[in-house]
Amino acid sequence: MTGTPSPAPASTPSRPLRVAVAGASGRMGRMLIEALRASDDCVLAGALDVPSSPGIGSDATAFLGHASGVAITADIAAGLKNADVLIDFTRPEGTLAHLAVCCELGVKAVVGTTGFTDAQKAEIAVFAQRTAIVMAPNMSVGVNVTLKLLQMAAKAMATGYDIEIIEAHHRHKVDAPSGTALKMGEVIAEAMGRDLKECGVYAREGVTGERDPSSIGFATIRGGDIVGDHTVLFAGIGERIEITHKSSSRSTYAQGSLRAVRFLAGHKTGMFDMFDVLGLQ
Ligand SMILES: NC(=O)C1=CN([C@@H]2O[C@H](COP(=O)(O)OP(=O)(O)OC[C@H]3O[C@@H](n4cnc5c(N)ncnc54)[C@H](OP(=O)(O)O)[C@@H]3O)[C@@H](O)[C@H]2O)C=CC1
Ligand SMILES: O=C(O)C1=N[C@H](C(=O)O)C[C@H](O)C1
Numbered sequence: 001m002t003g004t005p006s007p008a009p010a011s012t013p014s015r016p017l018r019v020a021v022a023g024a025s026g027r028m029g030r031m032l033i034e035a036l037r038a039s040d041d042c043v044l045a046g047a048l049d050v051p052s053s054p055g056i057g058s059d060a061t062a063f064l065g066h067a068s069g070v071a072i073t074a075d076i077a078a079g080l081k082n083a084d085v086l087i088d089f090t091r092p093e094g095t096l097a098h099l100a101v102c103c104e105l106g107v108k109a110v111v112g113t114t115g116f117t118d119a120q121k122a123e124i125a126v127f128a129q130r131t132a133i134v135m136a137p138n139m140s141v142g143v144n145v146t147l148k149l150l151q152m153a154a155k156a157m158a159t160g161y162d163i164e165i166i167e168a169h170h171r172h173k174v175d176a177p178s179g180t181a182l183k184m185g186e187v188i189a190e191a192m193g194r195d196l197k198e199c200g201v202y203a204r205e206g207v208t209g210e211r212d213p214s215s216i217g218f219a220t221i222r223g224g225d226i227v228g229d230h231t232v233l234f235a236g237i238g239e240r241i242e243i244t245h246k247s248s249s250r251s252t253y254a255q256g257s258l259r260a261v262r263f264l265a266g267h268k269t270g271m272f273d274m275f276d277v278l279g280l281q
Contacts, residue, residue: 017261020046020083020107022098024072025055027172028089028112028250033060035254037068042258046086047072048079048098076101083107085261089253091174092116096123103130108267110260111135112253114179128271132264136274137179139256143230144274146245147187150232153243154191161234161241162211163188168221168229176220177202180230185216188232 019036023029024047036044047060051074061068073079076098080086086102088095089112102109111124114137124135138144154163167181177185182196189196194214201217211217228247233240247253256274263277275281 016041016043017265018043018045018082018084019258019261020044020048020080020086021060022048022079022086022088022094023090024049024060025053026089028253030063031250031254032087032089032257034064035251035258037061037064037066039258042261044068044070045082045084046070046079048074048076048086050074050094077105080105080107085110085264087112087257087261089113089257092120096120099124099127099131099133103127106131108132108264109134110139110257110264112137112139112257115175125271129269132267132270132272134260134264134272134274134277136256136260137183138228138253139260139274140245140247140252141256141278142247142252143180143245144256144278144280146230146243147184147275148280149243150184150187151191153232153234153241154188157234157236157241158192161236162213162215162217164217164219164233164235166219166221166231166233168223168226170225170227171222173222176222177218178220178228178230180228181218181220184230184232185218189216 019042021029021032033044036042047070049055049072055072056074058072059067060070060072080101085108086098087110088098092113092115095111095113099109108131111133165181165184167178169178185196185200189199199215201215227250231242231244233242260277
């Protein structure tokens with residue numbers, strides 16, 4: 001929990017939770033729309049995309065060969081007007097524009113977008129004073145459990161082990177390192193009493209000198225259709241540990257996002273993450 005929550009009594013919803021999806025024509029947008037169609041307790045209630053998207057005006061589930069009656073729109077207020085919760089996997093500037101309207105309309109939000117600056121994260125924290133937001137760079141159960149394993153490993157290997165984080169993603173990904181890799185770095189640094197802003201090393205080339213033992217290094221691979229691989233290497237003298245998570249389908253991110261939607265039913269305002277949703281705090 002990273003903000004001030006205002007819990008409302010948790011209750012079993014008597015009607016399906018109405019969910020709008022931003023980035024409806026994107027890789028995650030489509031995965032989310034498919035997950036909503038298969039869900040018993042959540043229903044698609046709005047679909048947003050950028051004005052230049054070829055999907056504008058078409059039915060959001062047309063790609064599934066089905067008509068939902070929900071058209072993809074670039075009008076944010078129109079796309080949100082029937083929604084309880086927005087799920088946003090877009091770009092930072094899009095997320096901020098969507099959250100501003102969520103606050104006006106009393107719509108809660110699940111934010112999976114990555115690549116925010118610190119200033120943009122601070123803006124989101126302000127929005128969370130007006131509506132409830134779950135934000136996490138990775139919605140999968142497996143990655144969040146991996147983060148807990150990393151916390152434990154980092155405490156036990158705070159000295160004598162060099163820490164390197166290697167991530168690989170598909171050729172279309174626009175931000176690097178991945179939000180997940182950065183979160184792994186933050187979790188490890190915090191567990192070891194370090195500050196990632198001071199010890200993160202994001203590039204090496206030429207005569208770099210010897211490795212600073214307090215550093216946490218990042219290496220980024222981009223290629224093909226890799227869904228998302230993350231490895232943290234703890235390299236000591238005489239042994240090394242590698243903790244790896246590999247995603248083989250985006251459905252894990254979509255299912256985690258729906259868990260976050262259900263979690264938000266019990267909250268009116270506040271900033272939460274997937275540790276809150278999954279009870280891993
Ligand atoms: N938290 C998690 O578990 C996960 C997070 N992600 C993150 O989600 C984000 C989206 O990933 P992915 O679905 O692969 O990306 P895509 O590029 O496939 O989809 C992004 C969608 O957002 C739209 N979009 C682009 N710019 C804007 C904008 N300024 N405002 C509103 N909408 C916009 C795109 O439209 P158009 O294509 O027309 O530009 C597209 O429909 C990334 O930041 C990624 O890192 C991804 C997977 C899991
Ligand atoms: O862009 C992606 O695809 C992914 N982005 C997220 C990130 O930046 O960590 C999560 C996942 O790795 C897939």
